[in-house]
Amino acid sequence: MAIDQSDIRSSASYSTVRKSASEGRAQNKRTAFLCHSHLDADLAKGLQGYLHRNGWEVYIDWEDATMPERPERRTAEKIQAKIRDLEMFFFLATQNSMGSRWCPWEIGYADGVKSLDRILVIPTRDARGVTHGNEYLEIYRHLDKASTGGIGSFDAAGKGIRLSGNQTL
Template identity: 30%
Template structure:
């Protein structure tokens, strides 16, 4: 699925003690997640992806050792981005990560990033994802596409930066002039 050379290069450049973002995702989306990681890093954030940072983990089975390591990594992270896809609905770990992180840091530090198309995607059976703001790419003041945390539909849309997500701020700004 992921090319060995690219995976190894990413692993060698990794191994941090703290992260801005814990990227919760389904391993079935590994190729897409590499792109998501790059998108999030464009805003200057550091991103934890388990199979890059901790390749020794076997996420296909639930063990106390894996849970302990994931808890430690979440405690080292300021925010969590939940990459929602069709694959995430069958993940053994994603709902657990979301619940743990919400209890540990707060819902103010969580953003949902839909990897499936369509406005206002509301996954059946996972309506709780609607409790959190979305992570979407918007044009920055300089005209670059960058990820922002957004809430609200249409003209009422509000945004905050990924940095503000890590600070667990509840203040959002009004969306104006296409940004």
């Protein structure tokens, strides 16, 4: 199942900016790197806001003032370090991220340095009703609404682990 992009956007006002994993960990929050297309900034902020309300600190690379202004080798090195340092890796699956040059590279890197239970795909459905996420993403757990409320992490068979409280997207 996919999460409606309009539902994700509605949480953007709850978004915050965190620069380090240690800030989130110091507050006993779970941390995640958000892989997304920069063309989906509104969705990234919405997902960050929603997850923040549910006890997460979500890192978005373009909020990080230490990132180089233009992509270069240091950009890749900083992204790699964040992926390793943060607890989870989230892949926001949209038409833009599926066509991105960076997003497949980031999930490939995460696959090599994180256990599979630390990688979550967030499949989305756009306003036309089209669901986004290639078939290769199905090897990873996905984030979705839990039948008991809140959100959960589910495998391809639908077996899940609840990740948040009673709020829903």
